[in-house]
Amino acid sequence: MKDCIFCKIILKEIPSHKIYEDENVYAFLDINPVHIGHTLVVPKVHAEDIFDISSESWAHVMNVVHTLSPIVHAATNADGVNIIMNNKRSAGQLIDHAHVHIVPRFADDGLKGLPQHSENSEALTTMQEKIKNTL
Ligand code: 5GP
Ligand code: ZN
Numbered sequence: 001m002k003d004c005i006f007c008k009i010i011l012k013e014i015p016s017h018k019i020y021e022d023e024n025v026y027a028f029l030d031i032n033p034v035h036i037g038h039t040l041v042v043p044k045v046h047a048e049d050i051f052d053i054s055s056e057s058w059a060h061v062m063n064v065v066h067t068l069s070p071i072v073h074a075a076t077n078a079d080g081v082n083i084i085m086n087n088k089r090s091a092g093q094l095i096d097h098a099h100v101h102i103v104p105r106f107a108d109d110g111l112k113g114l115p116q117h118s119e120n121s122e123a124l125t126t127m128q129e130k131i132k133n134t135l
Pocket of ligand 2: 001047096097
């Protein structure tokens with residue numbers, strides 16, 4: 001798609017540190033990593049986010065995430081990895097071309113996840129029904 005930075009990276013109109021490419025998927029190092037080795041896995045067919053991507057394209061992306069995660073983990077000597085996808089601005093998405101982050105993590109990196117809270121059983125049941133009824 002015109003004016004999409006990740007489409008331009010896939011087409012090599014903008015340089016990137018590519019680590020993997022096949023017919024459907026392109027993977028490259030994030031230019032502003034949490035830790036070096038932080039990798040972005042993107043579908044070659046432009047889709048905005050999880051709500052827009054086809055199930056076929058998503059399956060290709062996740063297969064590559066599954067292949068690359070242990071490789072990034074080993075190459076960075078990380079203790080673990082986070083697999084993250086941000087969808088929409090409220091969830092932290094900055095680039096509107098769907099992508100999955102593979103983020104190397106270290107036991108002593110001091111980073112915290114999203115804050116969580118306890119929720120009562122009644123509220124959980126109400127939400128359970130709401131989600132199930134939308135399926
Ligand atoms: P988002 O917040 O949309 O989930 O993540 C977008 C990611 O793309 C960010 O982590 C950002 O550092 C990365 N990024 C943005 N522009 C470029 C670029 O031109 N090249 C590379 N390699 N990464 C980019
Ligand atoms: Zn794009």
